[in-house]
Amino acid sequence: MTNLLEISNLNVTFETRFRSVTAVHDVSLSVAQGESVALVGASGSGKTVLGRSILGLVDEPGVVSGSILFDGKQIVDRNEDDFRDIRGVGVAMVFQDALDGLNPVYSVGSQLSEILTVRLGYQRGRARERAIELMLQVGIRDPEGRYNDYPHQFSGGMRQRICIALAVGMQPKLLIADEPTTALDVTVQAGILRLIKKLQTETGMGLIFVTHDLAVAREVSDRMVVMYNGRIVEEGTTDDVFLRPQHPYTKALLSAHPAHAKSWRDLEPIPEEFVTDGPSSGSQTVSAIVPTASIG
Template sequence: MPLLQADHLRVTLRTHRGSAAAVQGMSFTLERGDTLGLIGESGCGKSMTALALMGLAPDNATVSGSLKLAGEQLVGLRERDWRRVRGARIAMIFQEPMTALNPVHRVGAQIAEPLVLHRGLTRRAARARAIALLERVGIPEPARRIDSFPHQFSGGQRQRIMIAMALACEPDVLLADEPTTALDVTVQQQILSLIRALVAERGMALVLISHDLGLVAQNVRRMLVMYGGAVVERGSADEVFGHPAHPYTRGLLAARPRLAHRLVAHRSERLPTIPGSVPELFSLPPGCPFAGRCAYTEAPCFTETPPVIELPGTHSFSCRRADAVLGSTDLIAASA
């Protein structure tokens, strides 16, 4: 039985303009120790997927489909039942720790709270555990800093505190939503190394969400490429990065700056770009969400749902013009 299994998970938002699907037909499975990456531009549905997995979708959202944790159906759970799961069995490192941490409570109290609620520890035992967690994530002098407020820590330290909170109850699944945003490269590597070590040490499943392709390539075994709320390509990290199939994935990889490119390129030379921008949820075509921005677009792409094309291994992508796309090597060369 998979640890976490999503089948045709859908998040629909109700607004004054009508309803729109923020996540469409998300499906995946996670076993213990699995690492899964979600990539895509801002607005493609990555963070909304994470919120749905945590039972934290907005009040104007309807979550449908299936989401099972060790066989237990989570879609449709009452809030009091979600509170039993959230933090204890599924935990999340949020994108911006300064908004996720409560500014008027000391960090020690925030780390200890889930230990009291979910593990039944006494306040004294939870405090001792919180100090140990702060030490584990690299906060200096944890016994003294445990009574400090979030604003008294640096950005990298606040991110470490978020990790300590997420790991307090040793969850089965860890969601990391842009865990290194706005951090310098050295701190990024320290935090990612810490997450990798803890996942390996505790056998947790990891879902890493990022628009940083290099970060995902180095830290996950499997990945999903999202666009317009839908998964357009999936496979192992080696398969997707080694042989990108969907035009959107190829465009993302071709647009990455490279050190070798920067050393030889003229200052006026521009990186390849994907034309246009991610459309609003209300403006998505009923067919392929990438229609219009894709160089292979034909009229039926706007109206016909693209079929899933199976490639060798676990690799697949959704495209109704697969023959033309796979027969082209220009974008593959650009992303190699």
């Protein structure tokens, strides 16, 4: 069986006049259909750059070399048009910063509809219906009423959910979720993780879940890949990595982490009523009010 994604000997180097940073160093990694891989590692270890390289979104002056086979087709060195075909329906990404994925000048409903019309060929009316369905699915209350609201009118958590709706609405074969919950309150986080997991089970998409939170990694993934300084230093089934970490960095990571114990499944979902989603001042503050008693 061919893997959905097969990365071999991938390098991404940022060359500037004064220095050269190899953000991704000889990385090989594969993801099977329906498989869920957690990509963990400290800040700056290359997780985002690796994710973006799969979408052809490595920023200037980054140079990508090596091989990325998606669905058996080589995507390194393809042109922008080819990537346009791959993005969305092939690979979708939920970005680390929710604002990255949304256009501030269009309402969220129209952005969702637009993508369904343009990418999946939906008729206008059907696209609107499906957009509303998706908003509901990711936990936006009164999606019809909020259809014409702009991104800044939603809280950070809600924007992140809308990004997830945009991504999964495309029915991608592979979803890359880059720290989709980092900025969010733990209870909101738990809801989003459950949602991604549920959608994955339903659609059978492959998942690369980027996180620095080991408890989260453990919950969402079948397999875990640990990056350090641009390299993969450890890889295995999630249970194995937790039980028998091999690399000193992984050991340190695990021992530094109290969350063997705590998992997001232990957290109670908060009722929507407690999530204030009122007009935000344009700041990125997540305005969820959480009953503190639920966090032990």
